[in-house]
Amino acid sequence: MLLENFTAAVPGHRCWVHILDNDTVSVNGTGILSQDAVLRISIPLDSNLRPEKCHRFLHPQWHLLHLNGTFPNMSELDTEACVNGWVYDQSSFSSTIVTEWDLVCEFQLLNSVSKFLFMAGTLVGSIIYGHLSDRWLMESARWLIITNKPEDGLKELRKAAHRNGKKDVGDTLTLEVLTSTMQEELEAARTKHTVCDLFRTPNLRKRICLLSFVRLITGDDAENFNHDLQPSFLFMA
Template sequence: MVFEELLDQAGGLGRSQILQMVYLLAGIVLLYPHILLENFTAAIPGHRCWVHILDNDTVSANDRGTLSPEALLRISIPQDSNLRPEKCRRFLHPQWQLLHLNGTFPNMSEPDTEPCVDGWVYDQSTFPSTIVTEWDLVCESQPLKPVAQFLFMAGSLVGGLIYGWLSDRFGRKFVLRCCFLQLAVSGTCAALAPNFLLYCSLRLLSGFAVTAVLSNTFILISEWTVPRFQALVVSLIFSAYSLGQILLGAVAFGFQDWRTLQLTLSIPSFAFFVLSSNWIMQQVFNIAVASHKCLLLFLLLKFVRSIMQKELAAAQIRTSVFDVLQKPKLRARIFYLSFIRLSILLNYFGLALNLQHLGSNIFLFQVLFGTASLTARYVALLTLNYVGRRLSQILFMFTMGLSIIVTIFVPQEMQALCVSLAVLGVSACAATTTSSSIHQNELIPTVFRATAAGINLMAGWFGAALAPLLMTLMVYSSQLPWIIYGMTPILASFIVLLLPETRNRPLPDTIEDVENE
């Protein structure tokens, strides 16, 4: 292509491209934590019912007698099967007979209990405040927590469709600036939200902006990079995702109040909005100043002429989605790739959004997940070159699903083993994402590659939106969501067998190339 030739003549990967790449990658690192933010802002601390005799500040020591807080808790809150205080029930009346540990009460009936009608008492040792403690999203209201996560993911799905069209219509720079501003405003306002409904609405708007920034950043970096550096650039983009995970764990450890954390991660988007005002328009000028070559003007004119010729050709030959749906092989490939991407992100966000199910030190888990996924992405590149596209994906996806299935049968006391299996699953998921992205580009013809990538992206975000919603099934069975998370990538690994191997094979340029294979 002439524009690639123009970039190559200007130095390939010069100073201006590097500066632009650093700016966009920094934006990804600071933006990606918003996707996993509710691991910390919506953490569920230990809690129990509020009881008058123990938690009322107006009750004097004389009223309580000489009883310790543990004794008062025992007569006020029933115990669960693990001999721990119930989280959602309390005795209707104090059960004084429970203080006689050595006594026997053969005819004693089951004491009457009631819900936490006066609210809850929360353990604030790790999280001083979360949206859960702010709006009491526990017990009967606990399903509202994954609904809030679902709305953010749903916003990402819809935002990808809307802003994708707007980017093609008005340009990526304009949409990118608007999305940075939208994320900054909605994220900042979410930190000040007075009620849960408004918070969910603002998180929905944040989800709209996140997908558009990620997709436009990926395209902008790719368009301003010559082909010989494309593999390096894709690896750097995926690495920025992992660095964003690590950053989130570190910042959340420093700012454990949910409003402060939300505000800290939202304000930098204002700076990126301001910095994005003129940087794209200056890129061609910077390249011209840096190259000092008279050939540049000739190549630029040649590039404009080439673009005009391609637009005329595109006006005569257009490939629509409906045309593709009539081609059996290409239609099957798009369906298979979409299901694979859905299963990958369903599994990934099933783990990444539910760190509390692994243990209490979720700050460390977040950093471990980011570090493991960063390493796994480069391992995937090596595996693809030596093992092949299909076998690599099958191994990674099977490992990803199996690690979650095995975790179900590991006792909670073996926390180190549970965390190790989860880290293995996240690493396999990161490797699968890299492998699948490369395989997809090699399976779809050039004339339909961008549209197919959009369909694949929407399928992935549908899986991401479904992941938090599946946690509401814990009302029926605590293991059911994890079984679905684990089985989906295992089933998808068999779908990979239906796709052809593409290692060391030429890429298809037209739909006929796919249909004639």
């Protein structure tokens, strides 16, 4: 769960732009325009005056080169989705499932689906293996004694003693001896506990608080986790 904060990180990204990112045909390669200028005519700005992550201009907006710091209403210009894919910032993460499968913009929901499937698998696995664990415990002598089946528990103990070469234990291992030995556990089994009992003793209280803190961290959303870590991203060299 903690690893998902890195494997499913969402790095900075923008639309792939033909005149900027095409290795064979690029106006930037001629030295006529800077990367800032090419980006300005290729990708609209969002409300924070940063390049949009999910849209690009349908055609290069050459007139934007002569605005001298002023910005027109970008909603009036023709834009399109990132039909040719995205360019990702690799300064923090060289590769994640988001960059491998382009789980951004209109496909961002699939990132949440992967997390849902993981949590669903955890839930189903807990139920299945919890049930299998209870089936195994039902065969143990301790479980039989605690569930008011001391005679069956005594038989299981005698079988275990016989398999371990302790054949003479059968005479000394009686129901009275077994009951007195496990008196403390039997009393504990009859006691009804509540959630408040988790915080009664100092050691248990400390462990519960630490486990809760770790669970909160590992369950944090990967996108929110990486939101403050993303550097300002404009270009890929």
